[in-house]
Amino acid sequence: MENLISNFITAFRAEHIKIKGRGIYLLSAILGMISPIIFFIVAMIRASDEIKDALPYNHYLDFIKGNLTPFVYFFFPLLIIMTASRITQLDHKNGGWKLMETQPVQKLSIYFSKFSVVLIANLISILFLVVFGILFAWILTISINLPDAATTDFPFVDLIQIITRVFVASLLVTALQYVISVLISSFIWSIVIGFLALLLTLFTSPFNITLDWNPYQILANISAYKNGSDLGYWFIFTEYVGVICSVMLLYVGFQWYKFKNIRLAFLHKTSKLVKLVLVIGVSAGLLYYVLTPNQMPDYKSTILSGRIESDMDFKNVYLIDKITEDTVIVIPINNGYFHHQFKKDVLLDYYSLALDDKIRSTIFFGKGDSIFVESRFFNKTVEFIIKGTRLAENQMRSRGEKGWSSISYNLEHNNNLEKVDEFSKNLYEEWEEKNDKEIAFRTVDNYIPKSDFSERRKKLLAITYLNYWSEFSRKRKALYPNEKTNETPEIENLKSKVSLVDESLLSSKEYFKYVSLQLTKDNTQDIDANTKSIEAISKLPKGTFKDKMLYKQMIKSLNEASNTGERNDLVAQYNDQFSNIKYRGKVARNKLVIENLSKGNAAPYFEGVTLDGGKVSLSDLTGKYVIIDVWATWCGPCVLQSSHFEKYALKYKKENIHFMALSIDKRKDNWFIDAKSKSKTVLQLLATDSPLFEKDYSVRSIPRFILIDPKGDFVNSKMPFPSETSFEILLRKALNLPDEV
Amino acid sequence: MDNISIHVPKGSIYGYLGPNGAGKSTTMNLLTGIIPEQSNAIKLFDKPLQEQLPHAFSKIGSLVESPALYLHLSGFDNLKYIARLQQIDEGRISEVLELVDLTKDGKRKAKQYSFGMKQRLAIAMALLSEPELLLLDEPVNGLDPNGIIEIRKLLIRLNQEKGVTIFISSHLLAEIEKMCTHVGIIDHGKLIFEGTMMELSGKATICKIQITLSSAKDWIDILGNDSDQVTYINDNQISLHLDNRDSIPGLIKKLIEQGAEIYEVKILDGLEEWFMNIIEEN
Incomplete structure (x- = not known):
């Protein structure tokens, strides 16, 4: 062994005489430096004093992570292909292999001393990327104004992790290129194979196809998962795959050489064959172990906990039922942490998680889960990371992966409505395809959702497609009144997957729609859908499922009812159908809010502060129409709508109307900075008592647009967004302006 | 290869001969382990070769593919590379450079060398470790006559001054006959002759000589008694075939006794023709 090492060192040192003047390491350094240099130039050109809202981040780490994408997708693979080829061509061209083999050095030393040179070239390149990244990031700190959110402490451990991760992730690419370059004396092949595999990664990534076995994909994952493991591991699972495959490949490559x-x-x-089988067998076993997706085990109790980092003070975390808007539990926040162990079972479903009544996020969990929520709220920017036993589930949700559907498109455009069998076939195929995609989701640590979640997703997907089918039948009924649209075996198959009384699915709008359509499909009476639905629901057996269905339908019907009489009838007729009386109260309260906010009712009083410190109340503005844009500085969509709103403010500034932007911000300084930079044609106000305003006006989400007439009565308490054309139509109608041509 | 056993006496220059494709290069490649051996059948110094590789290369210098050099490096650096691999003091480099007469060109890149210089550098690399045995595969192949002479001189000097045993393969006997002490002839994977140069010429059956003498015409008939193929070349030269080399002194003596004025006696293609004959016979 000692001999082997000294023999290796001899070969390794000799190799460095040979690469003299070839610029192998120089090329590594240059390709490592390119990305930081380009990034630096772009950052200098783009630098502006504009203040961007962001969560606190480390400036150095951010700069270097930004460099990683071009590096691992292009410059680094390019370097590895070139280095492996050049280091082996040195001997292919000059008869060097034979020369080396007639020297007192082991073939093992020859093979791995050259491989080590490639590895060192890799390391040099990574180090240059990081060192120059730090250098240029530092120059930026002294030459431009960094955003407030940027911190500049030195992220030592993170950098070490980046260096080791990139190095390990590049092992398989390096081994592959090296093995090929040694075996094939023509340099063309190693380069062709290298570039094809590299291109494969570039072409598959936009399509969300991940080929775990592609060595270049393993390297590219550095860019896809810059933050690494969710679970605090140093490496992610594809990096382990890379190491295992590298060992196997190098064994085969060396024996072959x-x-x-x-x-x-x-x-x-036989002994060699046995060894080969052993190496491949062990590798395959390890690969199987690493590649088999994991599922989080059930926890012995149900726990909801988390941490809040913020420049604002929050007192409580609210867990809110998505259907009834009931608060399930209030958890106090102590020193930025909260923790609650549930005594009772929790129904597996989506819930709203609210920090006080300001910031909301959605969370999926249920009995036997232990959830840890990491939330950060700084500079008007919010981030929720949900970890624990529902890691994969909550990540899958935030990916928002529904995607494009040709079925939905064709339905919308009334294509192919005459071909029942074809439609049904396509629908089923698309459903199957999407189902397969659902299964493919894995977290960065190779965790997949628990089975109950996958089952639920599958059901919901089936429901979506069943609803497409219902829509299809409805359209056919209108177009071809004399033809029957019979359910095909495919549709029956889909239907068999979905229960009509699954309470845990009720938070899904699609499921509610599906159940109510199924309940009313045989009802041929000439009445509206809401009435049909509520009649059918009232015939369901008593229980929590009926209560929730009825509640959802009641709120819908109340909102869509055209006058107080209708609403009174609804409450009188159906409110005693609830088994749980709390729903009766909730319905009554909802009705009151709807009544209060409905057309012709007096808009509740509120007041606000103007930019120059004056006070303005709603009653000060009577005599003119008032249109209000309710917003807050931390609300992204509000900014988008505000620009449309301001456009109308300019257009209609001569008309009998005030345009008002009412902020519900807690922090006056935030509001002041943002409001100051907004259009002067809009009256900028900060609500004096925003919680009261939100309660009175039932503000559940912002942006919100409210139109009030000159007497102070509601015209419309929930206008469409100004980005939609209907906004202007309604506005002109209220102002009695003729339609624009 | 068919059960070949080659005996190279210490201190000899052994010529390993055979036509192209006879198995010379295969022998070389097997001896150096460049072609991995399928079983432990090859023995060197009576011990299995496999066990001695690659350490045996500190005692053996070899030049298998000519010339294996790193063209982007200087002659000196090429030697330095070998010195590093062999763990030899770098002081040795100037010695071998001098030995192969490349001292002045040591700093130049190998790609600027002539073919002969490359070959000499390659030999210098093989000599660096002061090997006891030097294996050379067609070392003069492709060299111009001057180059051949230079290499030949160098090898003889090495053999005589340093006592290096040299094993040379070649397909041209003429190239090496002037320096070899021992010869082995291989054809179709079989060793068909092995022995000293003297033994080889003893085996030869024909010897063609050319004699330069005055009034050549007059001697044709006289010589006809001693040889059946007397040819008149010009007024001063005739050629004739003898049974073997040993007949030459007798013939000369006889001619002088009969008053011939002999200026020169030259053996034409002697060994080369025997060599071809031996191969053809087999």
Whole structure:
């Protein structure tokens, strides 16, 4: 062993005489430096004093992570292909292999001393990327104004992790290129194979196709998962895959090199074959272990906990039922942490998680889960990371992966409505395809959702497609009144997957729609859908499922009812159908809010502060129409709508109307900075008592647009967004302006 | 290769001969382990070769593919590379450079060398470790006559001054006959002759000589008694075939006794023709 090491060191040192003047390491350094240099130039050109809202981040780490994408997708693979080829061509061209083999050095030393040179070239390149990244990031700190959110402490551990991760992730690419370059004396092949595999990664990534076995994909994952493991591991699972495959590949490559052909290397003697089988067997076993997706085990109790980092103070975390808007539990926040162990079972479903009544996020969990929520709220920017036993589930949701559907498109455009069998076939195929995609989701640590979640997703997907089918039948009924649209076997198959009384699915709008359509499909009466639905629901057996269905339908019907009489009738007729009386109260309260906010009712009083410190109340503005844009500085969509709103403010500034932007911000300084930079044609106000305003006006989400008439009565308490054309139509109608041509 | 056993006496220059494709290069490649051996059948110094590789290369210098050099490096650096691999003091480099007469060109890149210089550098690399045995595969192949002479001189000097045993393969006997002490002839994977140069010429059956003498015409008939193929070349030269080399002194003596004025006696293609004959016979 000692001999082997000294023999290796001899070969390794000799190799460095040979690469003299070839610029192998120089090329590594240059390709490592390119990305930081380009990034630096772009950052200098783009630098502006504009303040962007962001969560706190480390400036150095951010700069270097930004460099990683071009590096791992292009410059680094390019370097590895070139280095492996050049280091082996040195000997292919000059008869060097024979020369080396007639020297007192082991073939093992020859093979791995050259491989080590490639590895060192890799390391040099990574180090240059990081060192120059730090250098240029530092120059930026002294030459431009960094955003407030940027911190500049030195991220030592993170950098070490980046260096080791990139190095390990590049092992398989390096091994592959090296093995090929040694075996094939023509340099063309190693380069062709290298570039094809590299291109494969570039072409598959936009389509969300991940080929775990592609060595270049393993390297590219550095860019896809810059933050690494969710679970605090140093490496992510594809990096382990890379290491295992590298060892296997190097074993095969070395034996092949040593004995010059496959037969001599592996088949000539039984012992060699046994060794090969052993190496491949062990590798395959390890790969199987690493590649098999994991599922989080159930936890012995049900726990909801988390941490809040913020420049604002939050008192409580609210867990809110998505259907009834009931608060399930209030958890106090102590020193930025909260923790609650549930005594009762929690129904597996989506819930709203609210920090006080300001910031909301959605969370999926249920009985036997232990959830840890990491939330950060700084500079008007919010981030929720949900970890624990529902890691994969909550990540899958935030990916928002529904995607494009040709079925939905065709339905919308009334294509192919005459072909029942074809439609049904396509629908089923698309459903199957999407189902397969659902299964493919894995977290960065190779975790997949628990089975109950996958089952639920499958059901919901089936429901979506069943609803397409219902829509299809409805359209056919209108177009071809004399033809029957019979359910095909495919549709029956889909239907068999979905229960009509699954309470845990009720948070899904699609499921509610599906159940109510199924309940009313045989009702041929000439009445509206809401009435049909509520009649059918009232016939369901008593229980929590009926209560929730009825509640959802009641709120819908109340909102869509045209006058107080209708609403009174609804409450009188159906409110005693609830088994749980709390729903009766909730319905009554909802009705009151709807009544209060409905057309012709007086808009509740509120007041606000103007930019110059004056006070303005709603009653000060009577005599003119008032249109209000309710917003907050931390709300992204509000900014988008505000620009449309301001456009109308300019257009209609001569008309009998005030345009008002009412902020519900807690922090006056935030509001002041943002409001100051907004259009002067809009009256900028900060609500004096925003919680009261939100309650009175039932503000559940912003942006919100409210139109009030000159007497102070509601015209419309929930206008469409100004980005939609209907906004202007309604506005002109209220102002009695003729339609624009 | 068919059960070949080659005996190279210490201190000899052994010529390993055979036509192209006879198995010379295969022998070389097997001896150096470049072609991996399928079983432990090859023995060197009576011990299995496999066990001695690659350490045996500290005692053996070899030049298998000519010339294996790193063209982007200087002659000196090429030697330095070998010195590093062999763990030899770098002081040795100037010695071998001098030995192969490349001292002045040591700093130049190998790609600027002439073919002969490359070959000499390659030999210098093989000599660096002061090997006991030097294996050379067609070392003069492709060299111009001057180059051949230079290499030949160098090898003889090495053999005589340093006592290096040299094993040379070649397909042209003429190239090496002037320096070899021992010869082995291989054809179709079989060793068909092995022995000293003297033994080889003893085996030869024909010897063609050319004699330069005055009034050549007059001697044709006289010589006809001693040889059946007397040819008149010009007024001063005739050629004739003898049974073997040993007959030459007798013939000369006889001619002088009969008053011939002999200026020169030259053996034409002697060994080369025997060599071809031996191969053809087999």
